Amino acid sequence: MNGTILGMVDRKIIYQNNDTKPNRNVFVVGGPGSYKTQSVVITNVFNETSNSIVVTDPKGEIYEKTAGIKLAQGYQVHVINFANMTSSDRYNPFDYIERDINAETVATKIVQSENKEGKQDVWFSTQRQLLKALILYVTKEKAPKYRNLAGVTQVLQENDVESEDPNDPQSPLDKLFLDLKFDHPARSAYELGFKKAKGEMKASIIESLLATISKFVDEEVAEFTRFSDFDLKDIGRKKIILYVIIPVMDNTYESFINLFFSQLFDELYKLAASNHAELPNPVDFILDEFVNLGKFPKYEEFLATCRGYGIGVTTICQTLTQLQALYGREKAESILGNHAVKICLNAANEVTAKYFSDLLGKSTVKVETGSESTSHSKETSTSKSDSYNYNSRQLMYADEIMLMPDNQSLLVFSNQRPIKAKKAFQFKLFPNADELVHLKQNDYQGKPEQDQLDKLEKLEQEWEQSITDKQSKTEEQQESKEELDNTLAMMNADSKNEEEFEEDYENSEDNDRVGFLD
Structure with missing residues (x-):
């Protein structure tokens, strides 16, 4: 049934x-x-x-x-x-991120786990924007096996929030996002959120976010959310x-x-x-x-x-x-x-x-309200009335x-x-x-399920192909640069030869003039 x-x-x-x-x-x-x-x-x-x-x-x-x-x-x-x-x-919640707004939903739910409702202040908003940026980064810029919460944690661990060079204000984490294209969604989320935080606030936000996602670092949870x-x-x-x-x-x-x-x-x-x-x-x-x-x-x-x-x-x-x-x-x-x-x-x-x-x-409901009365006389009598x-x-x-x-x-x-x-x-x-x-x-x-394994294999192939394409493009750019450098070098050489020819020619004319004057 x-x-x-x-x-x-x-x-x-x-x-x-x-x-x-x-x-x-x-x-x-x-x-x-x-x-x-x-x-x-x-x-x-x-x-x-x-x-x-x-x-x-x-x-x-x-x-x-x-x-x-x-x-x-x-x-x-x-x-x-x-x-x-x-x-x-x-x-793995990242598998269902198709648009930027989906990444924000995931980030919001995770940050909410350590922030009571009603206390969603600037700290909450900045943590959420940073986590959103990290989620978009790993889902678009990392290999499929890193497109999960463990991958986000790894990015945070590998990129310090403080600059290592006193002469360079940009931190490794800044450079990671600012090296992306200007219209990359991960860069936009980073610049509009965490990047605007100042001084010690940045370190505090990172510390709070790490505390928020620390439960997902556990080996059991990391494996559960990996795929x-x-x-x-x-x-x-x-x-x-x-x-x-x-x-x-x-x-x-x-x-x-x-x-x-x-x-x-x-x-x-x-x-x-x-x-x-x-x-x-x-x-x-x-x-x-x-x-x-x-x-x-x-x-x-x-x-x-x-x-x-x-x-x-x-x-x-x-x-x-x-x-x-x-x-x-x-x-x-x-x-x-x-x-x-x-x-x-x-x-x-x-x-x-x-x-x-x-x-x-x-x-x-029907309620009976009848009454009964008795009169005391030579002959006792009783009268009764029913009403409802x-x-x-x-x-x-x-x-x-x-x-x-x-x-x-x-x-x-x-x-x-x-x-x-x-x-x-x-x-x-x-x-x-x-x-x-x-x-x-x-x-x-x-x-x-086999469908999921097939989907993962396809993603890995696409990732490997994208790496190959980037390498090919880099090699083509390098070859183009070398050709351009060679062309410029030849042009410089031709220019130099021409200058030397003109100089020799002028010197020869001067010699002819001297001889003529003599």
Whole structure:
């Protein structure tokens, strides 16, 4: 079955198919112990058998329990493991730099990793411009094997920021960039940023940048970012499941993880743009622990437009306050509004509970207001009157939502009545899944796709050809210079001979005159 399983009602599956309007985005909120993994994530990983899937996997649990089944379903399995980069496919963000603005995006994300939002001052801007210049330099002026973060670090280590000659104000780093053509993008970025810094500020900026990228100098990380084992666009071309394992209780690589997803979104949009605004193979994103992926500047725009390209997104948070803290109340509302379905597995706080209570709206209830009276006389008599009022009340109050049973959930739709449903536990829908062989995340070994190796070979050939062309051009220039020097030398020699001839001629005339006078 294709589509997203939302829950169960009367033992029947409620699901959202791939043609659902206005979109097939699902927002899920559920705190610890709400069965997010068992009733949403694993259930839908098992269920989808056609679309590509990108699933965040905070502990590697999803990979271990589902990868064997996805292989049996005909999926290519890839893993990007930010928690253990030796058990991962490799990812080089420089491979997706096609324009100067892409280099700025990469530089911004990396510099942000050590600079808290709100403190993006001149130091931040200058670091970013310098890193952008270095990225553009290695991607355009270095051999393919150096077009990565390790290559950037090497350039910084090899070129001092201080001049070695007291009579020459230009440092080795200055000369590296100023020797480039005037309109070279790396030179422009360098001159408009770091080059304008003065005195001790330069050394401080270099020191800060080295501290920022020091985490990428580590041998494990350097190897992880050296090469891309698969093309991100392949997720929209082929039947692939990608597990993105993210560290638990460690935000060291949060900005790097955010960069990965930002580039993935961009690459899928580029692929769709070249394919009549539609992906060759639709893609489902299941983003568990969404707030741990960092802040995406235009996530609401992505949600609003992704359906047309064949993309569906399930955004999963523990509470609404998490989303509001990261994006602000206004943007959080916009993000929520771009999910056609909202699911409450449980409400871990009052803000979340009240939000869903308001979404459910009010209901009219019939309230009996009858009365009974007894009169004491010779014969006791009783009179009774029945009357009713119709009152309005919340369909579910916030406290009722917070006290929901563990197996219950609320489904709220943008264009249908809400439903009180049972959770779609994977162990009930797919009871034999646990009998299959489970894979171990630390046993995974990335293997480069042949297309990527072919692409690298082509780049190396182009690089070698460019070196050959430069050498040939240099030799031609040298030969031209030698020919010019020879021509000038001959011209000088001819000129000298002519001067000597004229001098000899004048001397001979003088002799003739002397003889004549004698």
